[in-house]
Amino acid sequence: MVSVEVAGIDLAYTMEGRGDPVMLIAGLSGRGSGWSSQPGRFGSEFTVMVPDHPGTGSSGMPPEMTLEHHARAMAEAVRRLDLGPTHVVGSSTGGAIALLMALDHPDVVRSITLVSSWARADDFFRHQFAVRKDTLERLGAAAYAELTALFLYSPAFFRSNYCEVRAWCDKAASGSADTMARRIDMILAHDVLDRLREVAVPALVMVGSDDACTPPHLSRELAEAIPSTRLEILDGGHLIYKEAPEDFHRVVRDFITTL
Secondary structure, three states, X not given: OEEEEEOOEEEEEEEEOOOOEXXXXXXXXXXXXXXXXXXXXXXXXXXXXXXXXXXXXXXXXOXXXXXXXXXXXXXXHHHHOOOOOEEEEEEXXXXXXXXXXXXXXXXXXXXXXXXOOOOEOOHHHHHHHHHHHHHHHHHOHHHHHHHHHHHHOOHHHHHHOHHHHHHHHHHHOOOOHHHHHHHHHHHHOOEOHHHXXXXXXXXXXEEEOOOOOOOHHHHHXXXXXXXXXXXXXXXXXXXXXXXXXXXXXXXXXXXXXXX
């Protein structure tokens, strides 16, 4: 893993492959390693950059924990590394960052793929994260991870792949509770619903049919408002790139290569 100085921090990232650039932006955990097999899949025909969010993994702590700063850091990295315009694929919080990149830094974006994401928190989203944050602050990171797994993985995946879910919980329990609490506040503040018509790049919206974290109605809301968008619903939960890795890669690859 290497880093580039952007937006007042050292942003850590990995890069592999060759061809048109693709940036994979992870979800709330912020760690690029969470993408599992997808960097290798895309790296067979694209140049794939996978950053750690500011304040997570090997990246430096940002001066402000906001999605706007995250989007600025990612955009500056694309410029510094001469990767633009790039196809930006963002999962959950990464999708929120991708949206802000398209809205505020359109020069670096070729297309956006918004996976299991949202434009504005609704009552379910706020209630869910209020409970998760309360669990984090009262019972600690381990209890938070155990609860969070119920929102990230579908019941079917739980049943067939519990060892993988268990390993995710154990790894997530080692994170900083203070940083995660700040990151929850950060995503609850995200609201670009009224700006979606301004998105001027091709967009793909994807979600799992059993997503209990960002339910399909939030993706439909994105797809209905963003111009030049298509919606794909795959079988699975919030982490559909893990639950249906081959289908996920096929749909995103086909979208990118048609542009």
